[in-house]
Amino acid sequence: MHRNGQVAKQGDRLLKMRGKLDRGPVEFKSHIVQQEGEVMAIATRDVISVPPTQSIISAVATMTDCGFRRLPVTDPGTRKLRGIVTSGDVISFMGGGDKYRLVSVRHNGNLRAAVNESVRTLMTPKPETLPRNARLLDALKIIVGKKIGGLPIVDDDGTLAGILTERDVLRMLAAEHSPLTIEDVMSSSLRVTAPDSPLSEVTKDMTRFRFRRLPVISDDVLFGIITATDIMRYLGSREVFSRLETGHVAEVMALPVRTLMAGSLFTTTPETPINEAAREMLSKNIGALPVIEDSRLVGLVTEFDLVRGFSAE
Template identity: 65%
Template structure:
């Protein structure tokens, strides 16, 4: 018990450190738009969506299986967009924010019972969308100004016709050569946490501060990086159930966050060109790169940072 308290105190301190079961139907929606705008040239048209009646666990399993950070929720009959569930919603549900009341209050902390509630209980209903006639510039403007990582594309009847993400826009814009260096656009003054910090503490920090990821630092050395998707996959792969003996969510949220990280750490350096950084992200399918100098973490560059830089916003 004393050791666990020490870990939590360490995590709280490090977070303030500045740093240099029923799956249900899955719908595959493919639609050719008669009058296309520029966005459809970079968007995903074969959109996987699920109905609001699908269970939370099945929705998270779907996202994990396909490597999604967001999943549109549509009516089974009309295919009209009703909401979206994201990796952030999943960590909110696991203990990060208001969605956790579904577990803590309604099901008295029993995760096994709560995960079979319908996904409508945790989905975001007020979704920012764009029309299929939008330009890439329109999408970029919304992503940069509203800090939204992905936008469902709908037609005049609110039927889902595609989805476009930060990664899609970054890929399109990164074809333009630039002499901008990573150090010019990276985020600094980072919040970090330690590898022994409980998962529950990390989820609360992510939701409270709007983070998608947190670097793990121990003795001034970067140990890894944990993202909202990593935590979601913990549930979606079924790994959480191997560690769950009582059904109480507190049991698994007390485990150290290091148990969620892989051994591979993909980084960049401050004098790297942002075109090279974008290419590395695309090749390795990661949303951020820790920036390392002299063996120390000095910053973080994300897909959002790159979209903003390439667009000149």
């Protein structure tokens, strides 16, 4: 505990520079969108969804196999939207938040039993949505204003018609010229963790501070990055069950995060133009880039930061 606390303080000391972007209310340019229904032009129309009766483990496996961070839950016959499961819900379920009660209370810590509950017990009901005729400006106000990474698109009767993610928006906005650099938009005051931090601590930090990723610092050096997707993949691939002997969730949550981290690590620098960073994220299919200066971690830039940067110009 002392070592982890020490590392966190070191990370705080490293990451106190502030970006130049004013992080107050975003004034959206009127030229971004003038036509109704434009979200459908960039949204995914053929949306994969699961029924409310599907098991949690099966739903998370679908997210893992497809590389999704969110999965709509719909009625199997009508395709009417009933909720959405996000990587944040999975992190909460794994020990970070109130959805952990499904494991700890209802199933007395038995993870094997908990993951076979229906996904309706895990999903977020009545999620924020967009109508089919929504403008991109409408979507940006929700994504940036409410920090929501994906919005289901529904018809008037509630039928799922598509889904729009911040990555879809970034793909379009990245084609526009921007004078901004990474330093202008990056997050600089970050929480960090250590390679040997247990999964239980990381999921709690992610849930409490609404982070999808944490830099992993060892002796002032960037060791890697742990993401909600890494943790979700651990459950969705069913690798988690190979580590269970008693079936109790504590066996899993004691695992050090270094064992879950993806192998590749891509970084950027403060002076990199945001258009270049956007192209890098899209081509590498990653959601964030640690920002390195003089061999030190000085910040983190995410898809959300870039979308907000493009929108705020």
